[in-house]
Amino acid sequence: MKIITLGTGAGNPSLIRNCSNTYLEFGGRGYLIDAGGPVTANFVRNNVDINCIHAVFITHMHEDHFGGLPGFLKNRMVDGPYCPFMRPDWQGFWPEVWLPQQDAIDAFDNLMKVQFRGYQRQRIIYRLVTEGPFYDDGFLKVTAIPNKHWCWRGEWLPSYCYLMEAEGKKVLFTGDLAADLHDFPTEAAKDADAVFCEYTHFNPFERIEYFKNIKPGKLIFNHVAGVNEAKHPEFAALLDYPSFVAKDGDIFEV
Ligand SMILES: [Zn+2]
Ligand SMILES: [Zn+2]
Numbered sequence: 001m002k003i004i005t006l007g008t009g010a011g012n013p014s015l016i017r018n019c020s021n022t023y024l025e026f027g028g029r030g031y032l033i034d035a036g037g038p039v040t041a042n043f044v045r046n047n048v049d050i051n052c053i054h055a056v057f058i059t060h061m062h063e064d065h066f067g068g069l070p071g072f073l074k075n076r077m078v079d080g081p082y083c084p085f086m087r088p089d090w091q092g093f094w095p096e097v098w099l100p101q102q103d104a105i106d107a108f109d110n111l112m113k114v115q116f117r118g119y120q121r122q123r124i125i126y127r128l129v130t131e132g133p134f135y136d137d138g139f140l141k142v143t144a145i146p147n148k149h150w151c152w153r154g155e156w157l158p159s160y161c162y163l164m165e166a167e168g169k170k171v172l173f174t175g176d177l178a179a180d181l182h183d184f185p186t187e188a189a190k191d192a193d194a195v196f197c198e199y200t201h202f203n204p205f206e207r208i209e210y211f212k213n214i215k216p217g218k219l220i221f222n223h224v225a226g227v228n229e230a231k232h233p234e235f236a237a238l239l240d241y242p243s244f245v246a247k248d249g250d251i252f253e254v
Contacts, residue, residue, distance in 0.1 A: 039068030059175030
């Protein structure tokens with residue numbers, strides 16, 4: 001499968017990184033993990049056809065992970081240059097949009113109603129993510145592993161790592177994690193063909209035990225903080241498997 005790190009930044013604006021969104025493709029089928037802005041522009045700039053997206057999976061409701069979603073919904077809903085009906089090869093499906101909270105589903109539904117009078121509700125299939133295996137379209141299986149990235153006054157708010165399985169391969173996306181990394185999904189990461197791990201909320205040298213306990217095919221850091229990127233060559237030398245810091249538009253074959 002092919003994975004393009006469309007947006008590799010965290011929440012703070014950067015000259016070179018857009019917010020988090022990653023495109024996964026195999027057999028002509030496309031999937032999107034997180035939809036930070038400006039995701040539709042990222043599709044165009046990386047020659048990804050928005051009509052190939054079968055499902056969108058949002059890890060948690062922080063703006064750097066969903067801020068581009070209204071644009072994606074608009075382009076799939078409103079007749080225009082991306083309208084599937086204008087494409088002779090349209091495959092006849094609407095994408096499923098998987099969100100981690102029901103109030104987020106309600107919010108996007110209302111936002112689309114506010115913005116478009118001719119709201120074509122049937123063109124967007126909202127789904128609620130639940131812990132464990134939650135998605136299987138016969139090609140891709142996705143399992144949600146809760147993490148502790150987002151707690152507020154002692155209350156856990158939904159935030160997930162996603163384990164993707166397709167074509168005999170396992171790819172793990174951590175989403176954002178807790179600052180001390182105690183929620184790092186070690187079991188899922190151990191033998192994954194690729195792990196896409198955030199690189200903002202922790203000092204890798206202080207948390208190296210988590211990375212010594214796994215041996216994935218490759219480790220790719222996204223959601224990158226500049227301070228960690230600068231130290232990465234030194235950190236990578238401590239691991240006995242390959243690791244990379246992704247840039248916007250990088251392509252990884254798994
Ligand atoms: Zn984030
Ligand atoms: Zn976050």
